[in-house]
Amino acid sequence: xxxxxxxxxxxxxxxxxxxxxxxxxxxxxxxxxxxxxxxxxxxxxxxxxxxxxxxxxxxxxxxxxxxxxxxxxxxxxxxxxxxxxxxxxxxxxxxxxxx
Amino acid sequence: xxxxxxxxxxxxxxxxxxxxxxxxxxxxxxxxxxxxxxxxxxxxxxxxxxxxxxxxxxxxxxxxxxxxxxxxxxxxxxxxxxxxxxxxxxxxxxxxxxxxxxxxxxxxxxxxxxxxxxxxxxxxxxxxxxxxxxxxxxxxxxxxxxxxxxxxxxxxxxxxxxxxxxxxxxxxxxxxxxxxxxxxxxxxxxxxxxxxxxxxxxxxxxxxxxxxxxxxxxxxxxxxxxxxxxxxxxxxxxxxxxxxxxxxxxxxxxxxxxxxxxxxxxxxxxxxxxxxxxxxxxxxxxxxxxxxxxxxxxxxxxxxxxxxxxxxxxxxxxxxxxxxxxxxxxxxxxxxxxxxxxxxxxxxxxxxxxxxxxxxxxxxxxxxxxxxxxxxxxxxxxxxxxxxxxxxxxxxxxxxxxxxxxxxxxxxxxxxxxxxxxxxxxxxxxxxxxxxxxxxxxxxxxxxxxxxxxxxxxxxxxxxxxxxxxxxxxxxxxxxxxxxxxxxxxxxxxxxxxxxxxxxxxxxxxxxxxxxxxxxxxxxxxxxxxxxxxxxxxxxxxxxxxxxxxxxxxxxxxxxxxxxxxxxxxxxxxxxxxxxxxxxxxxxxxxxxxxxxxxxxxxxxxxxxxxxxxxxxxxxxxxxxxxxxxxxxxxxxxxxxxxxxxxxxxxxxxxxxxxxxxxxxxxxxxx
Amino acid sequence: xxxxxxxxxxxxxxxxxxxxxxxxxxxxxxxxxxxxxxxxxxxxxxxxxxxxxxxxxxxxxxxxxxxxxxxxxxxxxxxxxxxxxxxxxxxxxxxxxxxxxxxxxxxxxxxxxxxxxxxxxxxxxxxxxxxxxxxxxxxxxxxxxxxxxxxxxxxxxxxxxxxxxxxxxxxxxxxxxxxxxxxxxxxxxxxxxxxxxxxxxxxxxxxxxxx
Numbered sequence: 001x002x003x004x005x006x007x008x009x010x011x012x013x014x015x016x017x018x019x020x021x022x023x024x025x026x027x028x029x030x031x032x033x034x035x036x037x038x039x040x041x042x043x044x045x046x047x048x049x050x051x052x053x054x055x056x057x058x059x060x061x062x063x064x065x066x067x068x069x070x071x072x073x074x075x076x077x078x079x080x081x082x083x084x085x086x087x088x089x090x091x092x093x094x095x096x097x098x099x
Numbered sequence: 100x101x102x103x104x105x106x107x108x109x110x111x112x113x114x115x116x117x118x119x120x121x122x123x124x125x126x127x128x129x130x131x132x133x134x135x136x137x138x139x140x141x142x143x144x145x146x147x148x149x150x151x152x153x154x155x156x157x158x159x160x161x162x163x164x165x166x167x168x169x170x171x172x173x174x175x176x177x178x179x180x181x182x183x184x185x186x187x188x189x190x191x192x193x194x195x196x197x198x199x200x201x202x203x204x205x206x207x208x209x210x211x212x213x214x215x216x217x218x219x220x221x222x223x224x225x226x227x228x229x230x231x232x233x234x235x236x237x238x239x240x241x242x243x244x245x246x247x248x249x250x251x252x253x254x255x256x257x258x259x260x261x262x263x264x265x266x267x268x269x270x271x272x273x274x275x276x277x278x279x280x281x282x283x284x285x286x287x288x289x290x291x292x293x294x295x296x297x298x299x300x301x302x303x304x305x306x307x308x309x310x311x312x313x314x315x316x317x318x319x320x321x322x323x324x325x326x327x328x329x330x331x332x333x334x335x336x337x338x339x340x341x342x343x344x345x346x347x348x349x350x351x352x353x354x355x356x357x358x359x360x361x362x363x364x365x366x367x368x369x370x371x372x373x374x375x376x377x378x379x380x381x382x383x384x385x386x387x388x389x390x391x392x393x394x395x396x397x398x399x400x401x402x403x404x405x406x407x408x409x410x411x412x413x414x415x416x417x418x419x420x421x422x423x424x425x426x427x428x429x430x431x432x433x434x435x436x437x438x439x440x441x442x443x444x445x446x447x448x449x450x451x452x453x454x455x456x457x458x459x460x461x462x463x464x465x466x467x468x469x470x471x472x473x474x475x476x477x478x479x480x481x482x483x484x485x486x487x488x489x490x491x492x493x494x495x496x497x498x499x500x501x502x503x504x505x506x507x508x509x510x511x512x513x514x515x516x517x518x519x520x521x522x523x524x525x526x527x528x529x530x531x532x533x534x535x536x537x538x539x540x541x542x543x544x545x546x547x548x549x550x551x552x553x554x555x556x557x558x559x560x561x562x563x564x565x566x567x568x569x570x571x572x573x574x575x576x577x578x579x580x581x582x583x584x585x586x587x588x589x590x591x592x593x594x595x596x597x598x599x600x601x602x603x604x605x606x607x608x609x610x611x612x613x614x615x616x617x618x619x620x621x622x623x624x625x626x627x628x629x630x631x632x633x634x635x636x637x638x639x640x641x642x643x644x645x646x647x648x649x650x651x652x653x654x655x656x657x658x659x660x661x662x663x664x665x666x667x668x669x670x671x672x673x674x675x676x677x678x679x680x681x682x683x684x685x686x687x688x689x690x691x692x693x694x695x696x697x698x699x700x701x702x703x704x705x706x707x708x709x710x711x712x713x714x715x716x717x718x719x720x721x722x723x724x725x726x727x728x729x730x731x732x733x734x735x736x737x738x739x740x741x742x743x744x745x746x747x748x749x750x751x752x753x754x755x756x757x758x759x760x761x762x763x764x765x766x767x768x769x770x
Numbered sequence: 771x772x773x774x775x776x777x778x779x780x781x782x783x784x785x786x787x788x789x790x791x792x793x794x795x796x797x798x799x800x801x802x803x804x805x806x807x808x809x810x811x812x813x814x815x816x817x818x819x820x821x822x823x824x825x826x827x828x829x830x831x832x833x834x835x836x837x838x839x840x841x842x843x844x845x846x847x848x849x850x851x852x853x854x855x856x857x858x859x860x861x862x863x864x865x866x867x868x869x870x871x872x873x874x875x876x877x878x879x880x881x882x883x884x885x886x887x888x889x890x891x892x893x894x895x896x897x898x899x900x901x902x903x904x905x906x907x908x909x910x911x912x913x914x915x916x917x918x919x920x921x922x923x924x925x926x927x928x929x930x931x932x933x934x935x936x937x938x939x940x941x942x943x944x945x946x947x948x949x950x951x952x953x954x955x956x957x958x959x960x961x962x963x964x965x966x967x968x969x970x971x972x973x974x975x976x977x978x979x980x981x
Contacts, residue, residue, distance in 0.1 A: 001776045004879060004887045006817065009780050011875035013787050013806075015868045020791035021751050022864035028796050028842060030747075032803050035834075036787050039810055042822075050817040051884075053892025055903055058819050059912050062904070065825060066919045069834050070926030076841045077933035083845050084936070091747045098745025748860055755867045762874045770881075 006047035014040035025090050027082075031075045038068045102157070103166030105150035106185045109193055110232050112143040117225035124218030136221030137204040140228055144197035151190050162186050162626040163302060165238050178299055184238030188627040191437060191620075192235035192369055199361045199444050200228045202597040206452050207353040209591035210459075213584035214351075220260060224357070227253035231362050235369055239299040240289045243370075247285060247330065250363050251278035257358060258350040266569045270346035277343045281333020284326040291323030292377065305376040309630065313380055324377055324384030327370065331388070335367030335421050337395045342693050344418055348410040349569060352455030355410060360417050360451055361444035368421065368440055371428040375631050379431070388429030389510075393520040396422030398690055400530035404537070405687040407467045408568070409454050412538050416491065417447055419527060423506055426520055431633030432509035434621045438612050439502035441620075445604040446490035446499055452588070452598050453483040457542060459585035461550050462562040467538065472547030476554035479589050481543050483598050488539050490605040492532035492654045498609030500650060503528060505612065508646045512638035525653050532657020540665040559585065614643045776816055782809030796842045800835060807831040817891075819899045 017036030024030055042061045049057025083089060116139025120132050127135060154162055167182035183189075204224065211220050230253050234246025252275075259271030293299060295316045296307040307313075313320040329340070336344035336359075347359050358364070371378060371388060378385040396419045403415035420443050427436030457473060457480055458465055474481050490497035493504070503524075511521040550560035567574050588594040611619040628634045638646075664671050676683045688694075742753070786806025790799045807830050814823035879887065886892075897903050908916050 001773055001816075001890075002888050003891055005776065005780075006813065007879045007887065008876060009783065009813070011872055011879060012784060015872040015875070016784070016787040016791055018755055018871060019864045019868040022748055022755065022860050022867065023791065025748070026796055028838075028845065029790070029799050032790050032796075032799050032838070035803060036790055036806070039807065039830075042826075043810060043813060046814055046817050046819045046822060049819065050891040051886050051889075053895060053898065055899060055907055056911075058822050058899060058904060059907055059915075061819070061822050062825060062908075063912075063915055063919050065830060066923060069829065070922050072834055072837065073926045073930045074933065076837065077930035080841060080844065080934040084934075089845060094747070095745030098743060752860055752863055752867060755871065756863075759867060759871045759874060762871070762878070766874055766877060 003047050003051045007044060010040045010044040010047065012040075013037075013043070025092055027075075027079050027089060027091050030091065031072060031079075035068060035072065038064060100149070100153065102150050102153040102164050102185050103183065105146050105153055106183055106189075106193070106236055107166070107168070108146040109143045109150065109197065110183070110229065110236060112139045112146065113225045113229035113232065115139055117222050117229060120218050120222035120225060124222070127218060129212075129217055132218035132221050133204075133208040136225055137201065137208060139225055140197060140201045140204050143228070143232070144194070144201050147190065147193040147197045150185060151194060154185060154187065154190055159626050165300075165302065167238070171241070176293070176297055178239070178303075179241045180239060180300075182238035182242065182300070183236040184301055185236070186627050187624050188369075188373060188437075189236050191441075191624060193232060195441050195444050196228065196231050196235065196362050199448055199601075200224075200357060202600055203353050203357045203361075203448060203452075205593045206356075206455075206597040207351075209586050209593045210353055210455055211351060212586060216260065220257075220351070223253060223256045223260070224354070227257065227358060227363070231366070234366055238301055240293070240301070240304075241299050243373075244282070244286060244289065247334070247366065248282055250366065251275060251282065251334075254278070254347070254358055254363055257354040258347045260350055260354065264349065264567055264569075264574060266567060267349040270343070270349040274343040274347050277333050277340050281330040281340060284329025284333070285331075288323045288326030288328075288330065291319050291326065295319055301373065305630070308376045308380050317381065320377065321381040321383050324374075324381040325387065327374065327377075328384055328388055328391075331367030331370045331425070332391060333367075334370075335364050335425060336418050337367070337391050337422065337425060338398060339692065339696070341395065341399070341418055342689075342696060345406075345411045345414045345689070348408070348414050352410070352451055352458060355414070356448045356451030356455070359414065360447035364417060364421055365424065365440050365444070368424040368428055368436055371425070372433045372437060372628075375428075375431075375433060375628065378429075379632060385429050385431070389426050389517070389520060390429075392422045392425030392427075392429055393523050394422070395419065396426065396527040397523050397530075400527050400534065401682075401686045402689050403534040404530065405683060408465050409457070409467050409470070409538060409542065410451075410465055412467070412534060413447070413450050413454060416450075416531065416535065417443075419531060420447070420491075423503060423524065423527070426524070427506040427509060430510050430513050430517060430520070431631065431636070432506060433628050433631065433633070434624050435502070435505040435509045437624065438620050439499075439506055442490065442498035442502040442605070442608050445601055445608055446487045446497075449483055449598060449601040449605055450487040450491065452594065452601065453480050453487060456480040456483075456586075456588035456594065456598075458568075459587045460554055460560065462560045462585055463565065463568055464562075465568040467541050469550075470542040470548060471545040471551070472543065473551045473554070474543040476547065476551045477587060477589055479595065479598075480587065483588070483602055484539050484543065486602045486605055488535045491535050492657060493528055493650050494654045494658075495647070495651055496606075496609065498605055498607070500647075500654070501609035501612055501614075504643075504646050504650045505614065507650070508614070508638040508643050509633075509636070511642055511646065512636060525649060528650060529653045529657045532654045533661050536658045536661035537665055540661055544666050545669065554587075559587065559590075614647070615640060772816060775812065779809045779812035779816065782806070783813065797839075800838050800842055803838075804831050804835050807835070818894065821899060821901045821904045 014037050017033045017040060020033030020036065021030050024033065042064055045057040045061045045064070047057075049055055049061075079089065082094070087094065116136055119135050119139075120127065124132055154164075157164075163184065163186040165182055165184050167180045169181045171179040171181060173180065204221070207220065207224065211217055214220065227250065230246050230249030232246075233242060234250055237243040237246055255271045255275040255278075258274050259268045261267050289299075292304060295312050296304045297312070298304055298307065308320075332338075333340040344359060344364070348355055350358075371385075378388070399415045399419035399422060403412050403419065406412045406415060420439070424436040424439050424443070427433075427439065457470065457477065460473065460477060460480075461470060464470075486497070490499040493500045495501075507521060507524045507528075510517050510524060547555065553560045565574055566572060586594065588598055611617060612621065625634060664675060685691075742749075783806050786802045786804075786809060789802030790806065793799045793802060807826060811823040811826045811831070814826060
């Protein structure tokens with residue numbers, strides 16, 4: 001399959017992930033959808049790396065994975081903290097930024 | 100010392116006096132303030148005499164000396180300098196102003212004795228004299244206008260001197276507003292003249308006029324002169340801008356004497372005389388001045404017949420006499436008009452001073468209805484009234500006779516339509532005699548009133564409750580008020596000295612200009628008016644003598660009529676009033692000028708102001724402009740604020756949509 | 771052959787993605803993501819990225835998702851956590867945005883000037899994507915990002931501990947506390963927009979408004 005197929009799949013997954021971020025209200029699920037988007041980016045990177053025959057893209061993808069892991073860690077820590085304080089785990093309720 | 104140095108000194112001393120009194124009144128104390136005030140004007144008078152002698156030392160062609168202290172703004176068309184012009188006319192005016200002012204300051208030293216605002220009074224009065232001197236000494240339109248405005252301000256300050264009285268402050272405001280109307284006319288007129296003459300300087304302007312700068316712009320000159328006349332009429336209380344002068348009697352009597360009899364109101368006469376080249380090149384304006392002067396003298400004379408407040412009678416008399424002067428200078432009789440200015444200053448100031456004395460005897464009351472029979476109690480005041488009254492009525496050999504007849508002879512000699520003002524002038528002289536002697540007979544003949552009887556026993560009457568003479572309301576004798584004590588001339592030496600000197604002046608001042616005999620004033624003023632076409636218009640001896648005879652007859656007839664109505668047949672005044680009821684109503688209501696101005700000017704302006712506030716200000720400016728702007732901003736910010744929902748997903752949606760838009764842009768631009 | 775694997779993996783990935791978005795229970799969403807990750811690993815293998823594929827399975831699906839599961843079970847999911855009604859309905863906007871984005875990306879990919887996109891990629895060089903090559907690159911060309919990434923991991927770990935630690939005296943068994951106690955109340959007139967809009971009022975203003 002030509003590279004274009006992989007790229008299209010990547011685009012599709014990215015868009016699904018974006019839609020999920022917009023639609024879901026549970027912050028955990030939003031983080032999961034964020035993961036989807038990151039993975040789609042990874043797929044695109046790997047595809048291009050294959051296209052060029054250069055492994056720079058794969059290393060980039062590895063670093064992205066590291067970053068994703070860190071981000072998940074901190075995000076989940078936040079959610080745990082929110083849960084500990086008995087606040088609703090609902091992104092629509094946490095709106096102190098309103099104004 | 101050069102002439103102009105004398106003139107600068109004349110300006111300096113009153114200014115110093117005003118400043119010292121104004122700033123240092125706490126240190127000076129009562130006596131000091133009086134001395135400083137009077138001495139400064141006395142010194143100014145001496146310097147004016149010095150200027151006179153110094154000026155006469157120059158030969159006749161070189162008697163117009165200009166001295167400039169400082170160039171304020173000299174640019175293309177405008178040369179604004181602090182310069183004075185010393186020539187016979189300004190020296191003449193200087194002498195009159197400083198001379199009369201010295202005597203009035205002397206009078207005020209006693210008259211204002213019990214007043215808490217003593218130093219303030221002298222400071223204001225000195226400031227007034229300074230302003231008047233700036234006006235007459237000014238060598239260009241700028242100094243004239245500055246002096247004009249200052250004089251108006253000084254007049255306001257002095258009219259509302261007893262500022263706790265509502266009537267006084269209202270009168271001050273009225274005077275100031277009408278003065279400002281005149282100021283506007285003066286400034287606009289100056290502009291019209293400046294546009295084509297190219298210079299503010301008087302001598303330069305006159306040269307331009309003679310050189311033909313206005314030959315093709317005569318309309319501008321006429322317009323300019325008419326506007327300048329507006330200024331002159333406002334300052335000299337001519338119809339229709341005269342309504343402030345009777346109300347200005349709210350000020351202390353010396354103020355009325357100085358400002359509203361001898362000096363400030365003559366500024367209009369001085370103005371026309373000074374600008375005579377302009378007026379002669381614009382005969383329409385000069386004739387307008389003559390007509391207005393003529394009307395004023397008649398109307399004011401009729402009103403004075405019916406007034407009961409003694410100061411108002413004298414005020415309307417002033418208005419009438421200035422009408423004579425304006426008529427004279429409008430017709431081209433500059434010397435005659437200025438001569439009458441001088442004699443009028445003497446006898447009118449004297450009359451006001453004497454009125455102040457009798458008001459003091461009445462414990463502040465000013466109504467003729469309450470005065471009678473003071474002849475025995477106040478002989479000196481009575482004598483002054485008689486001298487002043489004879490001079491005012493124009494009985495020979497008093498000064499008023501010579502000056503008034505010279506005016507009327509000149510006007511008659513002009514011929515043509517000037518016959519009408521000539522006749523009206525004599526009618527006015529008749530009325531003058533009647534109202535003057537009405538006042539004197541009513542106040543001094545008849546049964547002595549209570550205050551007169553008290554005075555005969557050597558005791559000055561005292562009002563238990565001080566009241567405002569204008570409207571009778573009670574007032575307290577707190578700051579600014581006339582003190583509880585009043586003075587009369589018989590008991591105060593400074594007042595006696597001043598009034599005696601003025602009485603001597605009123606008697607003999609006319610002798611300097613007896614027709615056919617001597618022409619002191621004419622010869623003195625000739626260098627200034629050498630370029631006038633009327634300066635050598637001598638009335639024929641026949642006309643002169645006829646006029647003198649007619650004047651005497653008219654005056655004596657007037658006195659006789661007044662005697663008949665108010666002395667010989669007391670009570671017949673009421674019968675006359677009944678017989679001429681419509682005329683009486685017209686005169687006693689002052690020809691309804693106040694009401695007319697209220698209807699035509701004051702009410703529309705007030706309505707306009709209310710309209711502006713209610714409709715324009717509130718709806719347009721506040722509502723539409725200000726509120727409109729703020730509501731637009733508020734709506735905009737409310738719209739923008741709607742984005743700040745605080746919802747995470749909204750922000751994410753915005754991000755995504757933004758990203759999609761950017762991507763779209765790049766897609767489109769790449770294809 | 772590779773085409774079939776590709777399609778199976780692709781469908782798996784997409785199905786997993788849809789599952790993450792659509793499933794109500796967070797547990798199931800996590801599981802769907804795990805499936806998605808495994809499919810993605812297969813796709814990576816097809817693209818000759820052996821090491822990355824292995825790392826994906828071991829690290830991502832193995833460690834990160836397990837962490838996720840821990841948290842989801844801690845917090846609870848499904849019917850225990852009913853989302854309160856209300857909140858914004860972004861369904862339509864989301865659909866529109868997503869469709870627009872996908873269309874643009876597709877156009878960008880398919881209409882791009884890159885010729886190589888249509889090909890199978892560059893000729894295969896032995897050792898492409900092997901751990902040896904990746905390791906060598908990481909330690910030579912990409913040494914700096916490598917070290918920084920490790921630092922990042924350290925920071926994240928410390929941060930997570932700090933965020934989620936227990937404060938003294940607070941346990942889950944403690945009495946219900948008011949959320950306001952944990953949200954540091956801002957003083958009045960500190961400039962929050964809520965004040966400006968009128969949601970928060972001073973006591974005087976409340977009295978004023980009631981009058």
